[in-house]
Amino acid sequence: MKRILSVFFFLSILLVSAQTKIEGVVLDEFGDPISFANIIFKDSSEGTITNDNGRFYFESDNTYKAIIVSFIGYETKEIPLPQKVNYGLEIVLAESAEELKEVVVYTGKQSKKNNPAIDILRKIWAKKRQNGVRMFKQYQYDKYEKIEFDLNTIDSALIKSKLFKGLEFMFEDLDTSRITGKTYLPIFLNETFSKVYGDNVIDKEKEDVLGNKNSGFSGNQAIAAFVEDLYSDYDIYDNYLKFFDKSFTSPLSKTGVDVYNYVLSDSTFIDNKWCYNIIYYPRRKNELTFKGDFWVNDTTFAIKKINMQVTKSANINWVKEIYIEQEFDVVSDSVFLLKRDYMLSDFSFSKKEESRGVYGKRTTVFDNYVFDTNRSQEFYKAVSDPYDPRVFAQDSVFWKNARLENLNSDESGIFKLLDTLKTVPKFRTYYDIVSILGSGYVEIDKWNIDIGDIYSTFGYNDAEGIRLRGGARTYFGQNDTWRLEGYMAYGFDDRKFKHGFSGKFLLDRKNRLILSGGNRRDIEQLGLSLTSTNDVMGRSIASSSLVTVGSNNRLTNINLSTFNVEMEPVKNLRISVGSSFRTLSSALPDAFSLDYVDPTSPNGISSEIKQFDLNTTVVYTPGKRTIGYGVERVNVNDDYSTLVLNYTKGVSGFLESDFDYEKIQFSYRQPWQIGGLGRLTSSVELGKTFGAVPLGLLSVIPGNQTLFSLYNVFPNLDFYEFVTDTYATVHLEHNFNGRLFSRIPFLRKFNLREIVGLRGAWGQLSDENIALSAPTNIPLSAPTDQIYWEYSFGVGNIFKILRIDFNFRGNYLDNPDARPFGITGTFGFNF
Structure with missing residues (x-):
C-alpha cells in the first residue's frame, strides 16, 4: 500500500517527434459512434482502432497523405490528410450496399459457431507452441529495454499553479501521445541492455545484464521495485496475462471465445506474407479483458502484429488506460520472432477523460537471434551479478552500440531535466515529503x-x-x-x-x-x-x-x-x-x-x-x-x-x-x-x-x-x-x-x-x-x-x-x- 501510494504521489508532482498525427471520431449516418473501426495510414500496415466512443488518436514517425477507414458492414473510406497534424476529424461511414466476397459479415455479439475468425483462432491454439524460439533446441538474443514515466494531461492551469511555481522550465518541451492524444512530460527513464540465453532441451534460461542506466529517481528502490513488478514479462500466447497482480484473459486464449467477440475483418500481404486481420472486443463489461485486433499468418498461424487495449469498464483501480503492441519479424520464411514490445499504462486517480495522471511506458526491442548453440548446464547456473558496479558505469560508446532503438530528443533530455530539478529547493521539498510517506x-x-x-x-x-x-x-x-x-x-x-x-x-x-x-x-x-x-x-x-x-x-x-x-x-x-x-x-x-x-x-x-x-x-x-x-x-x-x-x-x-x-x-x-x-x-x-x-x-x-x-x-x-x-x-x-x-x-x-x-x-x-x-x-x-x-x-x-x-x-x-x-x-x- 505504501509503495503504490508513494509512487502515485511522487510521480504526480513532477518529444517523441512524429511526422503525421491524426485525431477524430468515426460515426455512422445517424451520428452514432462506430466502435472498433479500423484506421490505417494508406499504403502501410500502421494503424489503430476506434475506442468505445468511436474516437481515435494515432501518430507515426513517417509522413502520410491519407488514411483508410473501414468497418464490417460499412463502405471503406479514404480520407486525405492535408497537413502533418490533423485534429478534429469527423468521419461518417455509409452502410455497405454490396456483399463482401469471401468474408462473412458480423455485427454486435458474435456467434461461436460457423465463425471463420474462431476457426483461425483454433489453428493458432494448435500451433502456438511451435512458434518463436520454442522451435529451436537452443537460442540467444540481445534485449534492450527502456522504461519511462511521463506526467500527462498538462495544460496552462497546471503549469501556472502554485504547485509548480518556480518549476515552469520543466514544461518547455511537451509532446502528444500517439495512443491517447494527451500532452506529456518525460520525468523518468531507465535503460537496460542484456543478453538472453536459453535451452529448450533442459528447460533453462538466463539473462546477463550488461548495462543499466537510470535517470530520474533511480535511487528510490521502492519505485524501482514497483516498476520492475509492474512490467514483468508476458507471452501473448498464454491463456492469461498478468498485469497489476491480476489475470487478464488473452485474446489468443483457449477460453477467449467465452469472453470475446471475434470478427474476421480483412486480409492482405504484410512483409510478403499473407495475413488475416481479426478484430476482437469483450462480450461483457467489467471483466479483465482487452479490445483490439491482430494480424496472423495464413500458413504458420503465427502472430505478425497485435495490439491490445484494456477496456475502461475493466475492474481495475488507478489505471485509466493499458495499451500493448507487439511486432514480429519473419525469419527463414516461416519463423516469427518477437521484434518489438510496447506497453503504455495511464495511471490516474480517476478514469475521467480530463483527469491528470502519469504514463508508464515500456519499450523492449529484441535482435541478433542465434540458434542451436549448445552450452553446458554449468553455463546456466553461473548467474551474472546485476548489481556489479560496472553494469551501472557503462560509457556512451557502450550505449550507442547497445541501444537497439535510439532515444528521441525528449528521452535524451530527461537526464538534463532531472539534473536541473535536483538543484531546485522546492522540488527537493516535494521529494522529501514523498520519501517520508513512502518509507x-x-x-x-x-x-x-x-x-x-x-x-x-x-x-x-x-x-x-x-x-x-x-x-x-x-x-x-x-x-x-x-x-x-x-x-x-x-x-x-x-x-x-x-x-x-x-x-x-x-x-x-x-x-x-x-x-x-x-x-x-x-x-x-x-x-x-x-x-x-x-x-x-x-x-x-x-x-x-x-x-x-x-x-x-x-x-x-x-x-x-x-x-x-x-x-x-x-x-x-x-x-x-x-x-x-x-x-x-x-x-x-x-x-x-x-x-x-x-x-x-x-x-x-x-x-x-x-x-x-x-x-x-x-x-x-x-x-x-x-x-x-x-x-x-x-x-x-x-x-x-x-x-x-x-x-x-x-x-x-x-x-x-x-x-x-x-x-x-x-x-x-x-x-x-x-x-x-x-x-x-x-x-x-x-x-x-x-x-x-x-x-x-x-x-x-x-x-x-x-x-x-x-x-x-x-x-x-x-x-x-x-x-x-x-x-x-x-x-x-x-x-x-x-x-x-x-x-x-x-x-x-x-x-x-x-x-x-x-x-x-x-x-x-x-x-x-x-x-x-x-x-x-x-x-x-x-x-x-x-x-x-x-x-x-x-x-x-x-x-x-x-x-x-x-x-x-x-x-x-x-x-x-x-x-x-x-x-x-x-x-x-x-x-
Missing part, C-alpha cells in the same frame, strides 16, 4: 540518520493506555552493508519506558552472510501468530489497537534478546542459526495470568518465565524477486510461495533458563492465480512441542480481537481461546476480483470484488502441560474432538480502498463468550 522515515542527511517509523508514533492498549513511540536508524544509502535501529516508547497509564534496538551486518554479499542481534523490552500481544516472535523491532497490530472486540487484556511483558547468523547459499534459500533469551510475565496480572507450577518457588507458583532457546530456521521462497544488495532488500513481487521449517531447542539452567523442550514447526504459503477466476491464497501450518512447558511457551491458535481483517488468523477466536502443544491449521482465501459481481447488472457499475474464506484448526494439549500451567482466569483447551472452523464472505474495492469481511464461526459455540459472527475490515490501495 515512514524522515531523512537527516547530514547525520546519516532516519527518524521514524512515523506510522508507529501513536498507540493504545489496556495496559499502557495512550502510548508514544519515537525511533531512528542509520541510513547511508539503500544498499548499506550494516544498519543500526532503535526506539523508545512511553505508556501514560503504566508510566513505564520501553525500548528496542537491533543491529544487522552483511559480512559476505555473495552468500548473504548476515549477523544480527538486539534487545527489546516492551508490552506485546502474543497469540497472534503460531511462531514466537524473535523480532526485536516489530510489534503486532493487536498490541496497539484503538478498537477491539471484547476484553483485550491478555497482554505480556516481554524482555527479549537475540543473536542470529543467516546466510543464503542458494538463491531464495535462507538458513539461519541463532539464540534468544526471553523473560515473560503478564502485563495485567489481575486479568490475565501466566503463572505456572514451580516447586522451587517459595509458594510453589512462579509468575515469570525465563527461557533460553537455540533456533534453526530454513526459509525457501522459490520465485521471489528482490532489488538491492545491502543488508536489507526490497521485495519486487508477492506471487511466490514460502516454505518455512523451524526447530527450537529450549535449554534449562543456562542463564537461569526454566525449561528444557523441543519444538518443530512447518508452514507453507502459496498464492495461486486461477486463470480468470481470480487469486487463491492458501497456507498450512504444522507444529509439535516435545516436553512440558507452561502457557507462555505453548502454541496459541491465532485469534483476532481487532476490527482489522488479517490473513492467517481466526477472526472469531479470542486471544488464548485455544492453546496447543500439537497443531495443524489451514487457511484458504479466494479473491474473485469481481468475476461474479460483473455478471450482476445492478452491481456491475460499482466494480466490487468478492472474497471468500475458509479456515480450520486442530490441536492437542497434553494433561502434563495443562497441569503445569496454573492460570486462574483462562481455561486451557484445544480443538481436539473436532476441527475448529470458520468461513467468511467479503466485499472489496468499496470506494476503491475499503474491504469488509463478514466472518462466521462454524462450531465450538458453547465456549464462554464465543463470538458466532463478526465484521472486520481493512483499507488499502490496490489495483
Whole structure:
C-alpha cells in the first residue's frame, strides 16, 4: 500500500517527434459512434482502432497523405490528410450496399459457431507452441529495454499553479501521445541492455545484464521495485496475462471465445506474407479483458502484429488506460520472432477523460537471434551479478552500440531535466515529503540518520493506555552493508519506558552472510501468530489497537534478546542459526495470568518465565524477486510461495533458563492465480512441542480481537481461546476480483470484488502441560474432538480502498463468550 501510494504521489508532482498525427471520431449516418473501426495510414500496415466512443488518436514517425477507414458492414473510406497534424476529424461511414466476397459479415455479439475468425483462432491454439524460439533446441538474443514515466494531461492551469511555481522550465518541451492524444512530460527513464540465453532441451534460461542506466529517481528502490513488478514479462500466447497482480484473459486464449467477440475483418500481404486481420472486443463489461485486433499468418498461424487495449469498464483501480503492441519479424520464411514490445499504462486517480495522471511506458526491442548453440548446464547456473558496479558505469560508446532503438530528443533530455530539478529547493521539498510517506522515515542527511517509523508514533492498549513511540536508524544509502535501529516508547497509564534496538551486518554479499542481534523490552500481544516472535523491532497490530472486540487484556511483558547468523547459499534459500533469551510475565496480572507450577518457588507458583532457546530456521521462497544488495532488500513481487521449517531447542539452567523442550514447526504459503477466476491464497501450518512447558511457551491458535481483517488468523477466536502443544491449521482465501459481481447488472457499475474464506484448526494439549500451567482466569483447551472452523464472505474495492469481511464461526459455540459472527475490515490501495 505504501509503495503504490508513494509512487502515485511522487510521480504526480513532477518529444517523441512524429511526422503525421491524426485525431477524430468515426460515426455512422445517424451520428452514432462506430466502435472498433479500423484506421490505417494508406499504403502501410500502421494503424489503430476506434475506442468505445468511436474516437481515435494515432501518430507515426513517417509522413502520410491519407488514411483508410473501414468497418464490417460499412463502405471503406479514404480520407486525405492535408497537413502533418490533423485534429478534429469527423468521419461518417455509409452502410455497405454490396456483399463482401469471401468474408462473412458480423455485427454486435458474435456467434461461436460457423465463425471463420474462431476457426483461425483454433489453428493458432494448435500451433502456438511451435512458434518463436520454442522451435529451436537452443537460442540467444540481445534485449534492450527502456522504461519511462511521463506526467500527462498538462495544460496552462497546471503549469501556472502554485504547485509548480518556480518549476515552469520543466514544461518547455511537451509532446502528444500517439495512443491517447494527451500532452506529456518525460520525468523518468531507465535503460537496460542484456543478453538472453536459453535451452529448450533442459528447460533453462538466463539473462546477463550488461548495462543499466537510470535517470530520474533511480535511487528510490521502492519505485524501482514497483516498476520492475509492474512490467514483468508476458507471452501473448498464454491463456492469461498478468498485469497489476491480476489475470487478464488473452485474446489468443483457449477460453477467449467465452469472453470475446471475434470478427474476421480483412486480409492482405504484410512483409510478403499473407495475413488475416481479426478484430476482437469483450462480450461483457467489467471483466479483465482487452479490445483490439491482430494480424496472423495464413500458413504458420503465427502472430505478425497485435495490439491490445484494456477496456475502461475493466475492474481495475488507478489505471485509466493499458495499451500493448507487439511486432514480429519473419525469419527463414516461416519463423516469427518477437521484434518489438510496447506497453503504455495511464495511471490516474480517476478514469475521467480530463483527469491528470502519469504514463508508464515500456519499450523492449529484441535482435541478433542465434540458434542451436549448445552450452553446458554449468553455463546456466553461473548467474551474472546485476548489481556489479560496472553494469551501472557503462560509457556512451557502450550505449550507442547497445541501444537497439535510439532515444528521441525528449528521452535524451530527461537526464538534463532531472539534473536541473535536483538543484531546485522546492522540488527537493516535494521529494522529501514523498520519501517520508513512502518509507515512514524522515531523512537527516547530514547525520546519516532516519527518524521514524512515523506510522508507529501513536498507540493504545489496556495496559499502557495512550502510548508514544519515537525511533531512528542509520541510513547511508539503500544498499548499506550494516544498519543500526532503535526506539523508545512511553505508556501514560503504566508510566513505564520501553525500548528496542537491533543491529544487522552483511559480512559476505555473495552468500548473504548476515549477523544480527538486539534487545527489546516492551508490552506485546502474543497469540497472534503460531511462531514466537524473535523480532526485536516489530510489534503486532493487536498490541496497539484503538478498537477491539471484547476484553483485550491478555497482554505480556516481554524482555527479549537475540543473536542470529543467516546466510543464503542458494538463491531464495535462507538458513539461519541463532539464540534468544526471553523473560515473560503478564502485563495485567489481575486479568490475565501466566503463572505456572514451580516447586522451587517459595509458594510453589512462579509468575515469570525465563527461557533460553537455540533456533534453526530454513526459509525457501522459490520465485521471489528482490532489488538491492545491502543488508536489507526490497521485495519486487508477492506471487511466490514460502516454505518455512523451524526447530527450537529450549535449554534449562543456562542463564537461569526454566525449561528444557523441543519444538518443530512447518508452514507453507502459496498464492495461486486461477486463470480468470481470480487469486487463491492458501497456507498450512504444522507444529509439535516435545516436553512440558507452561502457557507462555505453548502454541496459541491465532485469534483476532481487532476490527482489522488479517490473513492467517481466526477472526472469531479470542486471544488464548485455544492453546496447543500439537497443531495443524489451514487457511484458504479466494479473491474473485469481481468475476461474479460483473455478471450482476445492478452491481456491475460499482466494480466490487468478492472474497471468500475458509479456515480450520486442530490441536492437542497434553494433561502434563495443562497441569503445569496454573492460570486462574483462562481455561486451557484445544480443538481436539473436532476441527475448529470458520468461513467468511467479503466485499472489496468499496470506494476503491475499503474491504469488509463478514466472518462466521462454524462450531465450538458453547465456549464462554464465543463470538458466532463478526465484521472486520481493512483499507488499502490496490489495483
